[in-house]
Amino acid sequence: MDGAMQYVSILAVSSAESVRFWLTVGFLGQALFGSRFLLQWIVSEIKKESTVPIAFWFLSLAGGVFLLAYAIHKKDPVFIVGQAGGLIIYFRNLTLIFKKRAEGETG
Template identity: 40%
Template structure:
């Protein structure tokens, strides 16, 4: 029974990641341009917080490492939108301490945990390698978004973010089909629709602005 609750936590976190895309697309459709609403980053941070806990419980180094990078970028975007300080101080402290605790867990309790990444996955298989690249791209897209936002001194979801997301989604869908993973298939199938739609909205708004 306990295992079901752990899985429920993971699925709930993933549902929040999906919800942020739906909300972001709703706001973009409403305004006729690609926007970066505060709730997108709030949902991202909450989902990442819960998924980090899931990763710690599941002893999953891949999840912990993968989530931590984007985790701090979510916080930075809230800072750029002047919404980070609106979160109660105690909650901010908890949010900042979790990834530190996660990495302490990896280092202090390390039984060659980093080796698990390679021992559990055959990266010589081109489809598995493609899936790993896709996951890496999903994290690096936020590094690109962060760089772009810092450059413009405001939180932005630029065209490149959606292009990278689309490419990553194609790779992960290929991997998910190979592994017959319904969770990844559903999540990425929904995601790629949102990514492509944002690309369309971007060019549509640019065309309107040029008239």
């Protein structure tokens, strides 16, 4: 068996296993993505003001990655564009947060 065929046979899974895997990816992404709002609500209630904790952006990024993978698997261009665009925003917000923290430590 040549190298390429051996690789393909390693990746071969039954259709039912594949469906379960991708449903798990999709639901995990949705759970991460949805939990960010619960987190934001709890933190805001504790602080008695509307606030967006850094964990919100990490949950957004993690959930977005899983949902983008699921969207690519489903070959859904609307879902792909929506999730890819969101990932840029989540990453940018985290970049701005860490930049501000670094400036605060050196300034």
